[in-house]
Amino acid sequence: MSLIQEVAVGGNEPQGASRRGRSLGLTIGAKFLRAIVTLLFVILFNFFLFRMLPGDPIGLYARGRNQDAEQMLELRRLLNRPLWEQFINYMSNPFSSGIDSTRFSRPVWEMIGERVWPTVLLLGTAVALAAIIGIWIGTRSGWKPGRKFDRVSTGTTLTLYAMPEFWLGMLLLMVFSVGSFGIPGFFPVGGIVSPGVDTSTPIGWFNVLWHMVLPCATLTLIYLADYSLVMRASLMDERKQEYIGLARAKGLRDSAVRKRHAVPNALLPTITLIFLSLGFVVTGAITVETVFSWPGLGLLSYEALRGPDIPLLQAIFLLFSIAVICANLIAELLYVLIDPRVRS
Amino acid sequence: MSFLEFCDVHVEYASNHGMLPAVRGVSLAVEPGETLGIAGESGCGKSTLAATVLRLLPESAAVRGKVLIDGSDVLTMGWGQLRAVRWSQAAIVFQGAMHALNPVQRVRDQLAEPIRLHRTVPSSEVGERVRNLLEQVGLAKSVTKAYPNELSGGQRQRVMIAMALACEPDLIIADEPTTALDVMVQAQVLRVLTGLVHDLNMGMILISHDLGVLATTCDRIAVMYAGRIVETGVARELFDAPEHPYTRALAAAFPRIGDPLARYAPQGLPGDPPSLGDIPTGCAFHPRCAIAIASCSESAPRVVELGHHRTVVCNLVGP
Numbered sequence: 001m002s003l004i005q006e007v008a009v010g011g012n013e014p015q016g017a018s019r020r021g022r023s024l025g026l027t028i029g030a031k032f033l034r035a036i037v038t039l040l041f042v043i044l045f046n047f048f049l050f051r052m053l054p055g056d057p058i059g060l061y062a063r064g065r066n067q068d069a070e071q072m073l074e075l076r077r078l079l080n081r082p083l084w085e086q087f088i089n090y091m092s093n094p095f096s097s098g099i100d101s102t103r104f105s106r107p108v109w110e111m112i113g114e115r116v117w118p119t120v121l122l123l124g125t126a127v128a129l130a131a132i133i134g135i136w137i138g139t140r141s142g143w144k145p146g147r148k149f150d151r152v153s154t155g156t157t158l159t160l161y162a163m164p165e166f167w168l169g170m171l172l173l174m175v176f177s178v179g180s181f182g183i184p185g186f187f188p189v190g191g192i193v194s195p196g197v198d199t200s201t202p203i204g205w206f207n208v209l210w211h212m213v214l215p216c217a218t219l220t221l222i223y224l225a226d227y228s229l230v231m232r233a234s235l236m237d238e239r240k241q242e243y244i245g246l247a248r249a250k251g252l253r254d255s256a257v258r259k260r261h262a263v264p265n266a267l268l269p270t271i272t273l274i275f276l277s278l279g280f281v282v283t284g285a286i287t288v289e290t291v292f293s294w295p296g297l298g299l300l301s302y303e304a305l306r307g308p309d310i311p312l313l314q315a316i317f318l319l320f321s322i323a324v325i326c327a328n329l330i331a332e333l334l335y336v337l338i339d340p341r342v343r344s
Numbered sequence: 345m346s347f348l349e350f351c352d353v354h355v356e357y358a359s360n361h362g363m364l365p366a367v368r369g370v371s372l373a374v375e376p377g378e379t380l381g382i383a384g385e386s387g388c389g390k391s392t393l394a395a396t397v398l399r400l401l402p403e404s405a406a407v408r409g410k411v412l413i414d415g416s417d418v419l420t421m422g423w424g425q426l427r428a429v430r431w432s433q434a435a436i437v438f439q440g441a442m443h444a445l446n447p448v449q450r451v452r453d454q455l456a457e458p459i460r461l462h463r464t465v466p467s468s469e470v471g472e473r474v475r476n477l478l479e480q481v482g483l484a485k486s487v488t489k490a491y492p493n494e495l496s497g498g499q500r501q502r503v504m505i506a507m508a509l510a511c512e513p514d515l516i517i518a519d520e521p522t523t524a525l526d527v528m529v530q531a532q533v534l535r536v537l538t539g540l541v542h543d544l545n546m547g548m549i550l551i552s553h554d555l556g557v558l559a560t561t562c563d564r565i566a567v568m569y570a571g572r573i574v575e576t577g578v579a580r581e582l583f584d585a586p587e588h589p590y591t592r593a594l595a596a597a598f599p600r601i602g603d604p605l606a607r608y609a610p611q612g613l614p615g616d617p618p619s620l621g622d623i624p625t626g627c628a629f630h631p632r633c634a635i636a637i638a639s640c641s642e643s644a645p646r647v648v649e650l651g652h653h654r655t656v657v658c659n660l661v662g663p
């Protein structure tokens with residue numbers, strides 16, 4: 001009897017309420033630490049990778065340009081430093097090893113700073129759209145799998161997902177900007193803004209928006225399945241859980257069961273995967289930006305690859321890696337924040 | 345009039361091997377305020393039968409017969425009426441409290457949901473009602489803000505009980521409410537449940553495979569085997585003097601305290617319950633029955649009324 005009473009007394013307070021605060025801090029700290037270690041590894045790898053690549057940097061730098069002897073000598077001196085000296089120099093600023101872009105003859109950091117915002121704008125919009133539409137599709141098809149909507153949407157999104165980004169981009173370009181099948185070409189063939197339009201005015205914003213429609217649509221359509229299928233699978237899992245049966249037994253409408261109980265639970269893995277997939281989306285940006293001449297980092301890396309423009313490539317590589325590490329870190333932190341099971 | 349009445353209820357599940365009968369013609373009534381125990385092994389149709397009360401079976405299940413709550417048939421009523429009946433007239437205490445609570449909602453919100461939905465109390469008093477409910481099941485106020493994962497199994501099951509009481513239903517269906525808990529907590533949770541059901545004068549259907557537990561907590565017991573009821577009777581009498589060979593085996597499977605015979609030789613029942621696709625002819629129990637004779641595999645067992653609310657479905661029992 002005394003045992004039962006003990007259990008009863010001990011059973012009245014939620015477990016672990018006091019421990020929660022400290023362990024949460026530890027969890028978050030561990031995640032940050034892991035991200036920093038990954039970052040250091042990437043920085044190291046990035047240094048050696050580009051020193052192992054074949055090619056003649058002097059030749060690339062001098063090709064087709066008038067270089068005076070002094071500049072050539074300086075470049076030769078920079079390239080001929082011992083590896084450890086180069087390494088220290090690299091670590092002091094991993095984005096530029098003191099050598100300008102061989103293709104544009106400009107500091108690498110300056111180039112990237114110019115090109116980063118168009119990419120953020122394009123990718124941000126495309127991912128947001130793909131996530132919102134994808135989650136909506138996934139919710140509808142996952143709640144009643146096997147219905148017509150599910151079959152049609154799953155088939156369509158999978159087909160789009162399987163298409164190469166540049167190919168879909170070219171199709172859209174042919175139909176909607178060149179104009180085919182009797183559709184007048186309404187959208188511009190490329191670029192971010194029409195010549196002579198000031199982007200600081202509302203007219204300029206609309207001009208940018210108008211230029212963004214096709215590349216953004218391409219990325220959105222391609223990555224729709226990424227989100228809709230995850231949400232669909234996640235919701236189908238949640239549908240079978242007992243708490244859904246309880247919600248129905250309470251007398252809730254089907255739509256309320258879905259909105260209040262199933263979707264909030266199904267969203268947890270989906271949100272994490274949205275951030276995890278950001279690294280993958282970056283690769284899509286390279287081809288799509290190239291097809292639509294969108295002056296972002298994707299197009300820049302394409303141009304750098306053609307050189308190859310080693311200093312520029314190195315910096316872009318590093319930047320993409322950092323973006324992916326950050327996205328993964330955000331995904332993990334977000335999961336801790338939104339899921340009470342991880343939090344405690 | 346009975347509060348709940350099953351009239352010749354059949355449930356079949358659609359599967360790749362055709363329709364599988366889970367419940368095969370059950371007629372049973374629960375009087376207002378009565379506690380009915382349903383006993384039987386896993387897979388005998390207890391939970392399926394209970395799920396018909398609020399029409400909670402999956403779409404693959406086909407239900408025939410009538411399930412009357414307060415005189416109206418649950419199986420044919422419209423969705424709107426069904427939603428109104430759910431939880432406000434009959435509520436369920438689910439089996440595994442581990443997964444029956446929404447993991448990302450606070451206990452407070454989950455308890456308040458049916459109260460708001462069925463307007464049991466004015467919306468200004470919902471918070472008060474939630475605290476009272478938790479107090480009734482012996483939980484501290486701090487539990488209101490907790491998420492289910494922060495609670496122990498016993499606490500979660502108490503929350504489930506509080507939730508079942510939330511709309512003051514006339515009937516509570518407790519489907520093996522303590523299976524997922526360890527033994528010490530089981531007794532405690534069961535005491536909370538039966539105590540409250542008794543105090544609030546609610547009816548209850550308690551489902552369990554433990555005949556001993558049912559005998560001490562229920563007014564009446566129905567024993568199910570292979571989708572049919574094989575014996576019903578007043579709880580204590582049925583447990584002390586089981587008539588049907590299956591009930592006897594079930595009663596003998598749990599050693600009784602103070603009974604040295606049962607303690608040294610707890611009797612098990614050989615074999616497994618029949619699979620739904622392959623139910624034996626005649627009396628479904630005959631392959632495992634200790635007293636079966638040749639004719640048991642051919643003729644369906646008859647219903648024998650033994651008086652004093654005792655009914656046995658067997659050809660070898662009674663006069």
